[in-house]
Each structure stands twice: as C-alpha cells, then as structure tokens.
Amino acid sequence: MGANCVLPSLFQFGSYREYLKQFYEYSKKVTPGFSYAYFSNRAGLPSPNYLQMIMTGRRNLTVDNIHRFATALDFGEEEREFFETLVHWEQTEEPTAKGFYRRRLDRLRPKDQPETRALTRANALFREWYHPVVWVAAEGKTRDEVVELGGSLKLSPEQMSQALDQLGEEGLLVENAERKYQLVADHLQARDSNSMKLLQKEYLGKQLDLSKWAWRNRYGKEGVFLSHTFTLDIDDYAQFSSQMTEFLSSLVAQADQKKSNNISQINVQMFSLSGQNLNKLFKEPEGNC
Template identity: 30%
Template sequence: MEELYTYTNYRNYLRDFYYERKKTLEGYSFAQFSTEAGIGSPNYLKLVMDGKRNLSQKSIGNFARGLGLTPGKARYFEYLVLFNQAADEDERTTYFRKMRMVKLKNRRERNLTDYEYEFLSKLHYNAVYELVLLTDFRPDPAWITQRLGGLLSEDEAKRTLDNLQRLGFLREKNERLVQSFRKLQTPDEEINLALRSFHKKVMELGMAALNQPLDEREFRGLTIAVNRDRLPQIKERLKRFVKELNDELSQERAPDSVYQLGLQFIPLTRSLPPPVLPKKS
C-alpha cells in the first residue's frame, strides 16, 4: 500500500491498511484491530471505513495505536482525520497546512505537490513570479514592496524571493532572475485547497481596487438566469477565455505592469427540496 503521507483521505488509508493486513496476516479481522487499538466495539473500524462513523479525538489516538504508527505518522494521521472531518474551509486549510508541515519534517524529500501548494496558495508568490518579467525588475525587497503597492512587506518580499528560488520557480541567468517554468500538475484535492486561499485573497484585493482610478482597472458584472444543464459549457467557455488571454499576453516582449484577473461565476439560487404531496384519503 502507499505511504501514509501520500493520503488525503483517512478512510481510504484505513481501507487500504485493513485489506493489506488481511493479505499478509492470516485470520486478521476487524475485531483484532479493535483489540490492538483498545476499542470496545469489534466492528468500529468497518463503520469508520464505510463512512458511518467519525473519529473523536480520543479514538484517533486509539486508531493510531492499532495502526502501529510512529509518533510522526500518528500526528499526520490526527491532522488527516481532522482535515477530513472539518466543518468549514478555513478549518480544512488549517489542518491541511499542518499535514504538510508534519510530512516535510518526517520525509527527506520535498515533492512537487509541496512546491506547487506553496506557490498556488499565496497571491504574492504569483505576483513576484510575474514581476521578474518587467524590464525594470530589481531583486530588491524594498523595490518589490513599493512596486506591488504594499501587497507584501519587505520581509515577505525577501522571503518570497528566497523561496521562489529555493523551490525552483526562479533561477539566475546572465546575472538576472528568470522564470524556470510556467505550469505544474498536482492532485486535484491539493490544487483545490491551494486555490481557495488564492482566490480569497484575489477577492479581497478586488474590493480594495474599487477605489483605484477607472482608467487603471475594469469591473464587469452580470446577473442572469441559466439552465443548470449548460453549466459545463459555460465553465469551459470561461476557462477557454482565460487561457486564450494568458497565451496572448504571455507573448508580451516588454511588460511594464502586473495585473490580476479574477473570474467568479456563482449561483445566487439554491435547490429546494421537492414539495411534499398530500396523502390521498
């Protein structure tokens, strides 16, 4: 089975663990796991695997013992459970970051997922990454802070430059910082979480930009009734527009500014439950 640190769903991990153990240990059962974990219910593992039960803080520790996890992996498993059972996106993001920190501490290598999550989740990383394309770019934290209008502090600017180079996004060429690549691919779950943090910051900046001069920004809005069956077509059209704009503007020979485009297409209505029909007498 895969290493624990590769999982983003603890029920999948439990399922893989159980069937792997069944293959290697004759007679292994749900009841045996409960005994080793110190749990009274003989089929509790199955209920959790099937999504019929969640894990409490106490039972997380019991499960870690039954799984035979080291302290580092037990901590990752705890955050993984809390991540999956989180009530809202802020809580999910918090535990996902904790998962990453534990993983980085307990693994020798840093994989592509870690790199891209760091890059995607922070708007100022993207801003500095594009800033290096400007003809007047200077790798000076004070200049970066001033050029980006206070989007980040000087300390953050220095840290961002260092991290973008350390992570391999920026490299030196002919005594100048240049971009290393434009696109990475990672598991959808991790991209989704990273982009939520990113889009949240973009929307905050959009609100602040309402006070900027009209000739420097563009706002458009549309409220319209649609058929839900057309959603895939509409979303694909928006994606195509962004891609085409990106392809065109990326060919710019001497850019002098960095802009942020944000697109939101969100439902204002909610589905209602079907009406309850009166019983026939």
C-alpha cells in the first residue's frame, strides 16, 4: 500500500485546499477506482471534475457544497464544523470576516490533540491483537530491539518480525538513517470503510478476549475494571459516543506528556440491555457438583 496510506487529521491543516490535495492522493492509494468522478458521485455533484477545480483554486466552495464535500469526506460533526469554518476563512478577503473565522478556528481546534494524528485504512493494525502494541513500542528502536520486547509480551520473534514487516509494508512504520523506527503519526484513527468492517469487528472481539484475560490475571493488581448500569435514551447514544471518544483522547494526551516503555490498554464498550434475553449468557452449567 505504500507510505501514503495515512492522512493527517483535518485539524492539522491551515488550508482546506491543501487538505483536499492530500485526501485525493491518499484515496488514490487506498480506495480502488477512486477518481474525481468517484468523489463527485459520493458528494452528489453534477460535475465529475468539481474536486479538481476546487483543489486548484479555479472554483470556490458554496455553502451547500461545503456540506456535500463534508459528507463525501466522511466527516464527523466536529470535523464538519471545522471544515466549514476553514473554507470560509480561506475564501473570504474581508478583514473583519477573516478575523472572525480565525478566532472560530482556534476555538474549534481540539486543545488536547496529539502532536500528529492521522487517518488510515491500512488493515495491518487489525490483523492481530498485538499489532497496535508493536506499533506503539517500535518508536525510536531498532528492529532487533523491538523483536526483543516480544519476550515480555509472550510473543515469539517470528510474530514480532511479521508484525513489523506488515506495519512497514503499509507505511505505518518507517526507518530513519540510523535504522530506527519512526511512527508516521503519534496516533492513528481508522476509517471504518465497508472493506474493513469485518476485520475491525474481529479485532474488537480479540480485544474483549484480552479484557477477559486481564480481568482474570490483573484484577486487584495494576488493572482497573469499572462497570456502570444506567438509563439512556437511544437518541442520545451518538452524543455519548462522541463524549467517550473525547474522554479517551484526553487520557491519551495526558499519557503522551511522559514517555514510557510500559504499554497499557483501555477498552470501552457501551450497549443497550433492554429487550434482550441474556439469561442464557449467565446460566450455570448443568451437571452434578
């Protein structure tokens, strides 16, 4: 897939046209058949070359098309609002309006955002539960040093080497002149494209298995296990999901302030119990004691 299989976060850009250029190059590598016409179809635009005209500055985005673009770019609510403001800031020439949109950009840009964040459709992260572990552990280390860390994770040298190879092939790790690994971004956010849904679902299942193992072996030690049951209107799930994401981002930003070789895991789930027959899940096995 190559070294361009990651796309920096929109919040790191000061030009929406520059973001669109990088998005286009990224999409050409990760989306089979991607083209200007492909994007126009996703955005519901009549012109097949509209994206190209916007990228090159031949046309400006209208208010209506800003949101068509945001939909085609698969933006969440926060990204959509930031994108809209960035477009207005870049396209306006009036000083008062430009100052207004600059201040709005400063308010909308996440304060606890890691130094670099990127989007990816590379699937190497999800092939095995330990691939993200290898990815975060590799920074600043040589290949031999990373492979040696496998002992503390109960992973064989073959497993560690295979993980490094797959992460490297998809551009998530690069080696510098000193043959030490560098991360392409401090944090990666996976885009849930249709081709990755099953892979990500299987990966999350492995993480739940990992949580169960940790509960058995780390409870009362360094592990922290919390659970809470509450009522929540189904219409509020999206808002709660967004708040959970923001909370995790703040924890990660706090952890980033101090470098450590100790690798930790947080798994968070929220789901509805109403209307489900869960008795069989907790039924005691039949038989004599």
